[in-house]
Amino acid sequence: MSVQDKERIARAALARLMEPQDSVGLALVHVAGAVDALGVATGELGTSAALEQEISTVLSDGGGPATWAGLKDSLKRWAPRVADLAPDRDLETMRRLGGRLIVPGDDLWPEQLSDLGLQEPLCLWWRGHEQKLPSARHAIALVGSRDSTSYGASVTGDFAYGLAQRGFSVVSGGAYGIDAHAHRGALNGGVAGLPTIAVMAGGVDRFYPSGNEDLLRAVCTQGAVISEVPPGSAPTRYRFLQRNRLIAALASVTVVVEARWRSGALNTAHHAETIGRAVATVPGSIHSANSAGCHRLLRDGGAVCVTDVGEIVELAGAIGEVGSGDKESGEKVQRSAAHDGLSLEDLILLDALPLRSTSSVEKLTVVAGLSPDAVRAGLGRLGLLGLAVSERGAWKRQKNA
């Protein structure tokens, strides 16, 4: 068996052993590699003080918990599932369903997920034809209430159709309401490629909710249905919330079409904001409870008001650049050149700067973990170097920087 295959099977097993975003588990994989991590997690390999120290470092660098109880607690958490591990069976299930498992480093792995840092998923279970998943700039997330109004349905349908027509993939969660209208509109508008992606909270072997079975089957045929949890996993509340970070990370813009004052869609928006993606929202009647969450996003700042497809495309910064894979790698080369000679703090700050949306000094202190004074001084330096630019007092990375 090749090294790659061993890695793949180990990740398949780890995905069943660990809940999404198990930070200790992810740090363990980071330090020891998937194969040895699986050995440690199942008790086949022993632990050491040095390993625990390395995990501590990765956790604190990755913004994880400042204190953690040590591997002992995690091993207890993982132990009950060790007996259920059957990664070969899970991979066979995916083949049978016409799907596959992808892991970081694969050609098919969506690179934008690395923006999640330590929170990058171990792997993705993917049902649908084998084709390249879109880059972030060619993917837009449309999310919102399950109990959408006719207004929300009509706006979502129009947006999804228009985005697919322009070659964008519409990412959503496969749920009732806004999600369903998003997938349906994109399927109707899709001209080529991958019009829509449903990111599931449970395993992709089962179409959930059942009322969307026909729709999700169509998404499988024309688009992609993906999940970070293995076949047979139930869509728990925790997994729904973790799933939202994948929707946010896959897309350049997360558009909240309709949301109540408290709504899962706001959680997706928060994830998007955290990793520097653009958050947009659709205004509606102040008499509609289903727009209260959208107006909250507008009031709390951070969300851009969008009223048509053109404004979303503008946010994605991708007008007329669909399919420009070469251009992106060119940008990356230029970027590493521009980095030369920057101090560590300024590099951290540059990485914290969003490319498309803007970020306030306050937010940058949180994202970069620097003091307000250090952020302000650093922004000044990056501005002088042409690497950062401010718009109405908020900052973003200079294009091509």
Add this chain to the structure above:
Amino acid sequence: MSVQDKERIARAALARLMEPQDSVGLALVHVAGAVDALGVATGELGTSAALEQEISTVLSDGGGPATWAGLKDSLKRWAPRVADLAPDRDLETMRRLGGRLIVPGDDLWPEQLSDLGLQEPLCLWWRGHEQKLPSARHAIALVGSRDSTSYGASVTGDFAYGLAQRGFSVVSGGAYGIDAHAHRGALNGGVAGLPTIAVMAGGVDRFYPSGNEDLLRAVCTQGAVISEVPPGSAPTRYRFLQRNRLIAALASVTVVVEARWRSGALNTAHHAETIGRAVATVPGSIHSANSAGCHRLLRDGGAVCVTDVGEIVELAGAIGEVGSGDKESGEKVQRSAAHDGLSLEDLILLDALPLRSTSSVEKLTVVAGLSPDAVRAGLGRLGLLGLAVSERGAWKRQKNA
């Protein structure tokens, strides 16, 4: 005749001679006083190079035109109206209508108009009972389309009623649509004092538009109908646009309830922003052309999304502080103390900082007339002194500073 009476009569005459915001005329009054300015404007007094130089200085300090053609051109502009001057007759008309003329310095003069600087009106022709006009913090402008939808009508009515119930005066322009709903709602909600003020573009002797005659008569009885142009003046397009600055300056918050992509209400919002007042707008359906201007304000930044009366009151910074005249003068004393030792640039910057809304560095460079670097450095100093505070990258004056 007392000095005050002479000043009042001179301003009454000048208001007929000059269009609103005649910057040369206003600078002339600033330099020579109203009585001598009238003498010069009517040709009774001669001009001099020294006078022209002083006017130049006032114009450039006040952000007026960088070059001006000299008094000769202005005298030509004013000459045709000299024969029509009859200030005593105009004052008599106001008395007959149960009104009065007020000028800067009068107890009844709304102090917040001085925030207009050189653009402060020469006088106000006022029809309604004699009572103190509200301070800015107790006045909210509700403005919007003439062809309002049922949504706009209902929102405006609710907001105006709720604001009047809480003791705020609702300021608007007396037009059809949103303006009329604003005045009507405030009249219904008014519990005491001055529930609503209509600022007219033409003379207050005539109720315009005629379809609103009954409404404006009711505003006269319970509130106030005011204008900067004398009785008999037609409501020209130019005067409508200038009138909007008075609506914006009288209130602490200008709320655009409904507006098309191009709308006079956006002009009022722009005036409000220019003098550091809060601009708020109401979201609506993206399918409604009457909300397109509101969404434009949200997208272009500067406007706060408001969905109920509480959020407007919050912007006015006046929760539970209605009628706190003493508190305000207390704040002023404290403020002048805090100013001690500031450089001229920092003083200018402090004056440019809004109290309630926030302002970006870019906007402050315009308002304060300082370079971006000077603004950033000054904000840092004012921040350290506790005189300025930033919110999400934008700045405002620290309360009590």
